Amino acid sequence: MLKLAALPSLQRLMEMVPIEDAMFKPCDILVTSSRVEDRRALMNILDGLPINVFSSSTVKQAEEVMAQKKLALVFCDEHLPDGSYRELLSRSRTAPKQPRLVVTTHTGEWNEYLEATRRGAFDVIRYPLQPADVELIVIRAMRHQREASAA
Numbered sequence: 001m002l003k004l005a006a007l008p009s010l011q012r013l014m015e016m017v018p019i020e021d022a023m024f025k026p027c028d029i030l031v032t033s034s035r036v037e038d039r040r041a042l043m044n045i046l047d048g049l050p051i052n053v054f055s056s057s058t059v060k061q062a063e064e065v066m067a068q069k070k071l072a073l074v075f076c077d078e079h080l081p082d083g084s085y086r087e088l089l090s091r092s093r094t095a096p097k098q099p100r101l102v103v104t105t106h107t108g109e110w111n112e113y114l115e116a117t118r119r120g121a122f123d124v125i126r127y128p129l130q131p132a133d134v135e136l137i138v139i140r141a142m143r144h145q146r147e148a149s150a151a
Helices: 010-016 036-046 059-068 085-094 110-118 131-150
Strands: 027-032 051-056 071-077 100-105 123-126
Touching: 027 036, 027 059, 027 131, 036 051, 036 131, 051 059, 059 071, 059 085, 071 085, 071 131, 085 100, 100 110, 100 131, 110 123, 123 131
Parallel strands: 027 051, 027 071, 071 100, 100 123
Antiparallel strands: none
């Protein structure tokens, strides 16, 4: 069994692979959470990676960012003051470049995970967020982005 501690961090992978590699080109990521501490925690994990991070606290703000930016990845709380990840998931399907959407949750119940992935979520991650989990999601999203660009 492979232990997460044995996996190199995204920062370490970036040091080993030239930045020119398409997998590690800077990309835009949106963090959407109505909880300031959750947004801050996720943004701290993402800090220092070759990405541009935008933040929002409502579905409406997130939709505005999605309309202006070509996002690779969206982290979105399961519930927001004016809606939920479901609205952003349907919005991401109509965006020029379809970003992957990761649902962030405090409950982490299996039924919620199944529902989110059935609806098209890229992944579901539970608070408190672990840096290794977030980095693996970013690596997977960047790999999918590279594969989609090559197709």
